Amino acid sequence: SYELTQPPSVSVSPGQTASITCSGDKLGDKYACWYQQKPGQSPVLVIYQDSKRPSGIPERFSGSNSGNTATLTISGTQAMDEADYYCQAWDSSIGYVFGTGTKVTVL
Amino acid sequence: EVQLVESGGGLVKPGGSLRLSCAASGFTFSSYSMNWVRQAPGKGLEWVSSISSSSSYIYYADSVKGRFTISRDNAKNSLYLQMNSLRAEDTAVYYCARQGYCSGGSCYSGGRDDAFDIWGQGTMVTVSS
Numbered sequence: 546s547y548e549l550t551q552p553p554s555v556s557v558s559p560g561q562t563a564s565i566t567c568s569g570d571k572l573g574d575k576y577a578c579w580y581q582q583k584p585g586q587s588p589v590l591v592i593y594q595d596s597k598r599p600s601g602i603p604e605r606f607s608g609s610n611s612g613n614t615a616t617l618t619i620s621g622t623q624a625m626d627e628a629d630y631y632c633q634a635w636d637s638s639i640g641y642v643f644g645t646g647t648k649v650t651v652l
Numbered sequence: 653e654v655q656l657v658e659s660g661g662g663l664v665k666p667g668g669s670l671r672l673s674c675a676a677s678g679f680t681f682s683s684y685s686m687n688w689v690r691q692a693p694g695k696g697l698e699w700v701s702s703i704s705s706s707s708s709y710i711y712y713a714d715s716v717k718g719r720f721t722i723s724r725d726n727a728k729n730s731l732y733l734q735m736n737s738l739r740a741e742d743t744a745v746y747y748c749a750r751q752g753y754c755s756g757g758s759c760y761s762g763g764r765d766d767a768f769d770i771w772g773q774g775t776m777v778t779v780s781s
Contacts (some may be wrong), residue, residue, distance in 0.1 A: 578767035580697070587774060588689075588697065593753045593767035600754045631697050635765035640711050641687070641699035 547636040549644035556650045557622045565647045567615040567632030575634045577615035579608060583628045591630075592617060619649070627651045654678035654770055656748050661775030668738050668779070674731040674748030674772055682706075682726035684761045685751040687768055688733050690744035690777075700746070701733065705761065716742075738779045745774040 549569040557563035567577060577595050580588035590599050592608035595615065605620045615634075619626050632644035660672040674686070688700040701722040702711045710722055721734040731748050749768035752761045759769075 576765045576767075580768075582697075587747060587771040588749075588768075589771070590753070590767050590769045593769070597753070597755065599769060600757070633697075633699075633767065640702065640713060643689075643697040643699060646696040 547634075547639055547642050549632055549634060549642050551630075551632060551644040551647045553645070554648045554650065556652055557619070558652055559624060560621055563619040563622050563626070563649055565617045565619075565630050565632075565649065567617070567644045568613055569615075569634060569642070570613060572613050572615055572634060573611045575610075575636070577608070577610045578633050579606075579615075579617045580631045580633065581626075581628045582631065588631065622649075622651055624651050654750075656750065656770055656772035658746065658748050658772045658775040661746065661777045663778045663780065664738055665781050666739060666779055669734070669736045670738065670777060672733040672735065672746055672748075672775060672777070674733075676729045676731065676750070679750070679759065679770075681724075681729040685709075685764070686724060686731045687749045687751055688722060688731075689747045689749055689768070689771075690742075691747070691774075692741075692744040695744075698744075702751070703731070709764075735777070738777075740779050743777060743779050745776050747774045748772045 579592040581591045582588045591606045595610040596608045607618045630647045655677045657675045685704045687702045703722045719737045723732045750770040
């Protein structure tokens with residue numbers, strides 16, 4: 546099987562930088578993407594193909610992927626960024642895999 | 653407006669069946685691979701099944717293989733999930749999701765390893781006696 550592991554929670558002060566990691570075997574050899582999900586809402590794609598932002602996603606969201614770790618970085622975090630974040634990748638043996646999820650709290 | 657609207661959820665007894673539908677609008681449905689993703693109450697996201705644009709390629713998570721069947725009707729811009737032999741652990745919100753991405757004002761269907769860029773609002777499935 547293939548697993549993607551994220552920290553359960555990340556806390557950040559408004560205006561500071563939040564970094565969320567996603568760890569998986571040779572994840573850097575795959576495309577990683579990231580979703581934001583607010584309570585009671587559907588997931589929203591914020592990063593695709595490791596580091597690209599979809600239309601309409603603020604520039605403060607950025608991504609990277611190398612080795613065994615993909616990272617989502619939120620620069621200048623705002624209160625509206627408080628949400629759950631999930632990474633995702635495709636594995637040829639089992640299909641699409643989501644990370645365990647990280648709750649970002651803006652203190 | 654690009655939109656996905658799921659329907660068909662509800663309460664069903666263990667061992668029962670249910671058919672979910674997802675109506676697509678605002679984009680060329682027949683050009684995109686589509687997916688079902690579920691989320692149990694208070695839990696994370698779990699991919700369920702995928703179908704390519706022409707139905708040539710179909711994939712299932714091990715947890716639903718042999719019980720669920722994904723299909724699509726490109727003429728009706730619709731995606732389906734037939735769920736049989738339902739179990740309590742299938743209780744979840746079920747989302748349909750388009751596979752692709754939009755950049756620079758254009759949208760692309762992407763490859764098999766691309767992200768899910770458009771999601772529906774979800775439909776709740778509860779399996780309980």
